[in-house]
Amino acid sequence: MSEPSNSSPVPGHVGRTAGRTQVRRASRRGPVSxASRRGxVSxASRRGxVSxASRRGPVSxASRRGxVSxGFWRGPVRLAAATLLAVxxxxxxxDSDPAERGAxxxxxxRPAAAVTGPLCSALPSGTDPGNPASLTDEPGDVALRWxxxxxxxxxxxxxxxxxxxxxxxxxxxxLAPTDDAFAKKFSEDNLDDLMIKQKNELRTxxxxxxxxxxxxxxxxxxxxxxxxLDGTSVTITRADPxxxxxxxxxxxxxxxxxxxxxxxxxxxxxxxxxxxxxANGDPAH
Amino acid sequence: xxxxxxxxxxxxTLLAATLGTVTAPSTALGQPASAVQTAVAEPNQVSGLTVxxxxxxxxxxxTPIDGATDYQIERAPVDAGNVATGPAVIVGVWRxxxxxxxxxxxxxxAGFSPGDRFSWRVRARFDTTAQPYSxxxxxxxxxxxxxxxxxxxxxxxxxxxxxxxxxxxDVEEYAYTAEVDRLSERVRVVEIGRTVLNRPINMLVIGxxxxxxxxxxxxxxxxxxxxxxxxxxxxGDREACLVLARKxxxxxxxxxxxxxxxxxxxxxxxxxxxxxxxxxxxxxTGQDLNRDYSLIRQxxxxxxxxxxxxxxxxxxxxxxxxxxxTAGDLPMLPPRHxxxxxxxxxxSMDMIExxxxxxxAKDGWWACPYGCQGGSGVGLSEETILRNTLGLKNTVNSLxxxxxxxxxxxPDEGNSANNRRRKTYSAFWTFSxxxxxxxxNLPAITQARSEAIEFQASNTGRLVFRGSRPIPLHPAPHxxxxxxxxxxxxxxxxxxxxxxxxxxxxEQYNGARTDGPGEVGATVAERIAAHGWKxxxxxxxxxxxxxxxxxxxxxxxxxxxxxxxxxxxxxIYPTGTGRxxxxxxxxGFTCISGGTVNGPVTVRPGAVLIATGTTIxxxxxxxxxxxxxxxxxxxxxxxxxxGTTDAVSLVDNRISGPVALSANNTGSDVPLLAGNAVSGPxxxxxxxxxxxxxxxxxxxxxxxxxxxxxx
Ligand SMILES: [Zn+2]
Numbered sequence: 004m005s006e007p008s009n010s011s012p013v014p015g016h017v018g019r020t021a022g023r024t025q026v027r028r029a030s031r032r033g034p035v036s037x038a039s040r041r042g043x044v045s046x047a048s049r050r051g052x053v054s055x056a057s058r059r060g061p062v063s064x065a066s067r068r069g070x071v072s073x074g075f076w077r078g079p080v081r082l083a084a085a086t087l088l089a090v091x092x093x094x095x096x097x098d099s100d101p102a103e104r105g106a107x108x109x110x111x112x113r114p115a116a117a118v119t120g121p122l123c124s125a126l127p128s129g130t131d132p133g134n135p136a137s138l139t140d141e142p143g144d145v146a147l148r149w150x151x152x153x154x155x156x157x158x159x160x161x162x163x164x165x166x167x168x169x170x171x172x173x174x175x176x177x178l179a180p181t182d183d184a185f186a187k188k189f190s191e192d193n194l195d196d197l198m199i200k201q202k203n204e205l206r207t208x209x210x211x212x213x214x215x216x217x218x219x220x221x222x223x224x225x226x227x228x229x230x231x232l233d234g235t236s237v238t239i240t241r242a243d244p245x246x247x248x249x250x251x252x253x254x255x256x257x258x259x260x261x262x263x264x265x266x267x268x269x270x271x272x273x274x275x276x277x278x279x280x281x282a283n284g285d286p287a288h
Numbered sequence: 289x290x291x292x293x294x295x296x297x298x299x300x301t302l303l304a305a306t307l308g309t310v311t312a313p314s315t316a317l318g319q320p321a322s323a324v325q326t327a328v329a330e331p332n333q334v335s336g337l338t339v340x341x342x343x344x345x346x347x348x349x350x351t352p353i354d355g356a357t358d359y360q361i362e363r364a365p366v367d368a369g370n371v372a373t374g375p376a377v378i379v380g381v382w383r384x385x386x387x388x389x390x391x392x393x394x395x396x397x398a399g400f401s402p403g404d405r406f407s408w409r410v411r412a413r414f415d416t417t418a419q420p421y422s423x424x425x426x427x428x429x430x431x432x433x434x435x436x437x438x439x440x441x442x443x444x445x446x447x448x449x450x451x452x453x454x455x456x457x458d459v460e461e462y463a464y465t466a467e468v469d470r471l472s473e474r475v476r477v478v479e480i481g482r483t484v485l486n487r488p489i490n491m492l493v494i495g496x497x498x499x500x501x502x503x504x505x506x507x508x509x510x511x512x513x514x515x516x517x518x519x520x521x522x523x524g525d526r527e528a529c530l531v532l533a534r535k536x537x538x539x540x541x542x543x544x545x546x547x548x549x550x551x552x553x554x555x556x557x558x559x560x561x562x563x564x565x566x567x568x569x570x571x572x573t574g575q576d577l578n579r580d581y582s583l584i585r586q587x588x589x590x591x592x593x594x595x596x597x598x599x600x601x602x603x604x605x606x607x608x609x610x611x612x613x614t615a616g617d618l619p620m621l622p623p624r625h626x627x628x629x630x631x632x633x634x635x636s637m638d639m640i641e642x643x644x645x646x647x648x649a650k651d652g653w654w655a656c657p658y659g660c661q662g663g664s665g666v667g668l669s670e671e672t673i674l675r676n677t678l679g680l681k682n683t684v685n686s687l688x689x690x691x692x693x694x695x696x697x698x699p700d701e702g703n704s705a706n707n708r709r710r711k712t713y714s715a716f717w718t719f720s721x722x723x724x725x726x727x728x729n730l731p732a733i734t735q736a737r738s739e740a741i742e743f744q745a746s747n748t749g750r751l752v753f754r755g756s757r758p759i760p761l762h763p764a765p766h767x768x769x770x771x772x773x774x775x776x777x778x779x780x781x782x783x784x785x786x787x788x789x790x791x792x793x794x795e796q797y798n799g800a801r802t803d804g805p806g807e808v809g810a811t812v813a814e815r816i817a818a819h820g821w822k823x824x825x826x827x828x829x830x831x832x833x834x835x836x837x838x839x840x841x842x843x844x845x846x847x848x849x850x851x852x853x854x855x856x857x858x859x860i861y862p863t864g865t866g867r868x869x870x871x872x873x874x875x876g877f878t879c880i881s882g883g884t885v886n887g888p889v890t891v892r893p894g895a896v897l898i899a900t901g902t903t904i905x906x907x908x909x910x911x912x913x914x915x916x917x918x919x920x921x922x923x924x925x926x927x928x929x930x931g932t933t934d935a936v937s938l939v940d941n942r943i944s945g946p947v948a949l950s951a952n953n954t955g956s957d958v959p960l961l962a963g964n965a966v967s968g969p970x971x972x973x974x975x976x977x978x979x980x981x982x983x984x985x986x987x988x989x990x991x992x993x994x995x996x997x998x999x
Contacts, residue, residue: 125704133453151453152703154521158567182703186611186693191521191569198566199574286569287666288519288578288608288658288689 119220120245120256122181122268126150139260143169143177146261152268155185155194156212162198163206168232174217175264178231178248180272181255188272191286193279204276207233211274217264220246220257233274249273332419334359334410339425343433343535343720344713345398347652348408350422352393356412358383361395362421366407370426376409381697386616387649388763396617396652398713399706401451403431433535440471440538447527447712452705455523456530458487458565461557464530465490472537473498474548480556481591484572484805487561489591493599494536494555496548503598510734510983511552512726513601514719515592515674518578518608520563520570524690524711525607525719529557531712532719547723551730554601559588573805578606579670581677582845583852584815585803592674596681597820600983602733603639604685605722606674607715609692613700616656618714619689620644623679624756625669626777627840629740633757635684635733641763643725644686644718653717654697657759658689659772668775669756671844672852680841681819682740684733688718738984742963744839745939746920747881747900751783751843754851783849788879788898789833790846790857797823797830812854815845822935822957824896824915826877831860833879833898835919836937836960837982871906874913888925891916907945926968932959936979939963949996950974961986961999972996 118126118135127133133149141149144166147157156179160166169175185194197205210232214223223229223239224246230236240247245254252271259266329335336351348361364376382395400406407426412419432448434441445464446456456464469477469492476493483489493499493506500506516529533555536544547553558564562572570576577588584590610619622636640655648655659667667687671677678685690711694700701707726733755777792812801809813830816823821838824831832842843849848856862881874891879898886905891897893912900919907925910916915935918927926945929936932952936959946968952959952975959975962984970988972979972995981999986992992999 122702125702125706127451127453127705131453131705132450149450149453151705151708154455154567154703162566195568195570195574198568199570199572285611285666287668288522288610288687 118256118258120254120268122152122255122270126152126256135259139262141261142166143175143261143264143266146259146266147177147179150179150259150266150268152181152183153179155182156180156209159198159205159209163202163209165206165209168210168213170263171215172263173215176214176216176218176223176229177261177264177266178212178214178254178269178273179266180212180252180269184252184269184271187280187282188276188278190279190281197276208272208274208276211235212269219265220254220267223248223267231273235274237273330420332356332412332414334412334419334422337408337410337422337425339408339427341427341430342651343430343531343716344402344709345396345652345717346406346408346427346429347394347396347650348410349392349394349652350410352391353412353419355414356419357415359393359395359410359412360418361397362409362411363397363400364407364424366405366426368405370407370424372407376407377699379699382410383697386654386697387652388645389649392649394650394652396714396717399701399710400429401705401709402429402713404429433531434538438538440468441534443467443471443534445527445530447708448531452708452712455708456527458558458561461526461530462488462490465492465533465557468492468533468537475499475533475537480595481587483560483562483588484586485562487565489559489561489588490557491595492533492537492553492555492557494533494548494553495551496545499552506552506554507598507600507983509550509552510602510730511554511599512603512722513554513556513596513599513605514722515556515559515604515606517558517564518560518606518674519576520560520566520568522569522607522609522690522692523564524609524692524708525688525715526557526564527708527712528715528719529555529607532716533557547727550727553723554595554599556592556595559592561588575805578608578674579672581674582671582680582841583803583854584818585809586805590810590815590818593677594818596678596683597818601683602730602737602983603722603726604674604678604683605719606678606685606687607719608687608689609711610658610689611693612661612691613693613695615658615661615691615695616654617691617695617698618644618648618653618655618718619658619660619691620655620686620718621658621667621675621759621772622686623676624667624759624775625671625676625679625840626752626755626757627671627844628676628679628757629682629736629743629840630757631736631739631743632679632682632684635736636679636686637759638732639684639722639725639729640686643729644721645763647721647724651717653714655718657772658687659759661770665773667759667772669754669777670851671754671841677841680838680844682737682744682837684736688715690715734983738963741837741982741984742920742940744837745835745900745937745962747786747788747834747839748920749786751786751840751847752777753781753783753844753847753849754778755781780849781851783843783847785861786834786843787859788835788862788881788900789831789860790842791828791860792830792832792846792855792857794829796855796857815854817956822915822917822937822960824934826896826914829858831877831896831915832857833915833917833937835898835900835917835939837939893931936960939984941965943967946971946990948972949979952976961996964988966990969993970996970999972999 138146144160147153213232214229224241228238237249242253247253252269254267255270257267332353334350338349340347359382360378361380362376363379364372365374367373379397380395382393384390405428407424409421409424411421436442446460465477469475474494474496476499477490479488480491481489517526560571560577575586580586580589584593620640644655675687756775758774759772761771797813798811803809822836845854846857862879864880864883867884869886871887872885872889874897875895877896880902882901884903888906889904889908891910891913895913896915898917899921902921905924908923909928912931914933916929917937918941919939921941923943927943927947930950935957936952938961940963942965944967947966947970949972958977959979961979962981964986966988969990971993975995978995986999
């Protein structure tokens with residue numbers, strides 16, 4: 004992975020030239036423009052600061068607290084609103100019996116939603132918040148927030164404004180690469196650039212992980228080939244007990260049932276973007 | 289001389305190879321220390337296993353087996369009757385390079401859900417051949433800190449209530465910290481600034497029984513600061529900060545009360561709120577904020593730097609996560625830039641090696657140098673990195689990394705809840721240790737800081753624009769033989785002959801800039817004010833003297849030779865260096881370096897005098913000057929400075945005679961009177977603002993009066 008700044012790509016040399024180059028690049032890439040920045044803020048303010056917190060998450064209090072804020076903060080008025088909210092929600096935090104709350108409560112109310120694959124045991128299970136049974140009524144974009152290894156994919160969906168496609172009333176299958184998969188694919192610089200500045204490319208990348216219609220892993224294997232929303236045809240083959248998606252990627256925890264869809268976790272990133280991760284590298288901090 | 293540096297007992301690879309050849313199958317039986325076990329031990333069976341519970345982790349310790357290559361640690365969930373309720377798994381490997389002493393191996397097991405009950409066993413391996421497991425030891429881990437039935441203590445973060453399935457959102461952070469503030473007398477939450485997208489940047493100010501009321505009052509307590517989340521996609525430290533804030537706010541134990549009775553803790557949970565919400569490394573413009581602390585192009589870093597100016601923490605930690613799977617649990621690194629005063633570098637190293645490595649060996653956490661083992665391109669000298677910026681501001685500090693990937697001694701758990709908890713509680717351990725270090729070593733810290741400020745203000749020695757001090761390979765516990773890269777300065781990054789000051793033009797100083805968000809940047813004047821540097825305005829431009837505490841940082845931003853400077857200021861060299869006999873009348877701009885004046889010095893109205901390393905045999909008087917800077921000098925006679933308009937600074941001088949500062953009206957500049965030895969009375973009156981000593985006391989052989997009574 005390349006270092007974000009000031010470090011020459013040649014190990015062993017750091018000097019003026021590297022620093023200079025970086026400075027120029029940084030300012031070129033710099034914050035888009037005054038106009039677009041203002042646009043971003045006002046759009047944010049329309050959405051409102053408390054929208055994230057008050058949006059409906061999984062039914063319980065715990066889940067509502069879990070909702071990710073999409074609002075941006077504008078000023079004291081909004082802060083005050085947040086503080087009020089705080090009092091309410093924090094009150095909930097003090098419940099002495101967490102098992103009464105949250106995703107857990109519903110786990111008992113429905114048949115267990117079975118997920119399969121080697122990674123599943125590392126993910127919320129049983130009555131833990133975010134367990135598979137607690138997500139079955141959640142839209143895909145909300146369910147993603149409860150699966151800990153999908154933080155990159157989840158944030159990318161928000162960055163690309165693709166939540167609506169994850170709530171397609173006709174159903175959707177979400178092939179979600181894990182955080183490890185993202186780390187193997189993209190350098191941090193590259194991923195930040197996609198998330199912040201190359202949103203069209205990011206959208207195309209994410210659509211390469213969406214299939215119209217809700218398909219279980221068995222359904223996908225039976226089909227043998229699907230077309231993702233970016234228009235790419237992808238082969239699917241059995242790789243017991245999982246499935247291989249394309250040539251290099253396998254599911255690692257499959258068959259999360261969500262409202263109108265399925266989520267299958269992948270150990271690799273699909274789509275056509277070049278690999279930029281450096282297997283030996285971690286960016287400097 | 290303090291001797292806190294530990295002795296290195298063992299170095300990893302060589303020893304491991306040697307150990308592999310040893311054959312001593314019955315040593316365990318021969319060790320009386322292991323006799324605590326009732327059963328007859330098998331050959332090479334680990335004995336003496338103890339498990340000690342702490343916040344979010346359990347420290348395992350055992351009696352070492354002669355000839356063992358390494359040890360495996362196994363954990364199984366059990367019920368109250370110690371019957372297994374799930375599979376046992378190997379949760380770690382202890383090997384000699386995890387700690388600086390090997391006669392008492394320890395391993396911090398973490399990642400489990402706090403409050404659950406487990407049984408642990410340890411076994412030795414000879415090469416890869418496993419030996420018998422120890423007798424198991426069961427224990428219930430500590431539940432998340434705070435009694436659920438006690439208001440305040442019962443607060444929990446989103447990360448805690450979701451069992452680490454989710455991180456605490458921005459909204460939840462504000463709500464949580466507001467509740468901590470509301471319910472604890474010890475806590476005040478202040479907003480130190482706003483992000484590009486206008487999220488508040490909050491700081492918890494924590495003291496006992498209440499935090500001092502103003503930034504200035506906090507500064508007087510030699511506070512310490514934790515920056516929890518600069519890279520938005522590295523959230524582990526931030527969760528530790530939020531839990532730690534709760535413990536500090538409500539903990540009734542003697543240790544917490546003692547800590548907070550002696551200093552003030554500053555915690556900034558989220559300097560990069562926009563990046564955290566978006567899960568990006570950079571802020572909303574894509575700027576890596578940890579490449580901006582000197583430049584302060586972004587509002588987030590500018591807020592932090594203003595906070596440093598006002599609250600003046602004497603020590604700091606900066607939290608990160610990293611994905612290098614070949615190094616230790618908790619890489620740390622001091623400010624290495626060669627312009628950082630050696631005293632600050634040395635004390636920071638002492639904090640890391642003398643405290644963290646030693647305590648890590650006791651508690652089972654593997655602290656190690658950042659930049660070792662495959663990290664040759666990291667941990668370098670960029671002054672844009674907070675670690676170095678803080679050092680250049682004379683603050684003892686370290687970077688902290690939490691390893692997010694699997695490591696050589698821990699399993700790869702992906703971004704699971706287990707991994708998140710291990711990271712966060714390792715940060716919790718580090719920050720708690722940081723408080724302990726500060727409590728135990730404050731005299732050493734403040735001495736290092738005082739000496740550093742005096743050194744910087746003396747403006748002696750070469751300037752280095754980029755280049756690091758080497759990090760010695762040992763006594764660091766190390767995964768291999770490769771230490772952090774030396775990163776010595778290239779010749780073109782060195783300036784042997786330091787100027788006296790930089791002169792900026794009106795355009796350079798006040799001109800519009802385009803290097804901030806939306807191509808709008810603060811002026812250099814505003815950024816200099818944020819850093820807190822002294823500037824004097826003369827007829828031909830703005831002078832920034834190097835004879836001030838941030839002398840190491842100033843050239844990096846104002847010299848054309850800098851790697852990432854704001855402007856190419858004009859180097860101004862001393863106008864006098866030799867001997868001057870008779871009265872000296874200063875008008876215009878005068879800089880004396882290493883000079884001798886035999887006679888009185890009079891600074892005329894509107895003039896600027898800068899003198900370093902100079903001996904003045906006679907009185908110094910200034911009335912209505914623009915600026916007066918005296919450092920590392922001797923004055924045989926009284927010093928009288930009144931009516932100065934821009935800046936006053938007297939640092940580390942020996943003055944035989946009374947010193948009087950009166951009616952200096954220096955606007956936003958706070959007159960500095962630090963580290964002087966005065967034979968005679970010191971009096972200050974009617975100065976606006978009142979003078980400060982930046983925590984560097986003056987030795988005054990006579991009464992101290994007026995605004996200087998406490999300096
Ligand atoms: Zn970082």
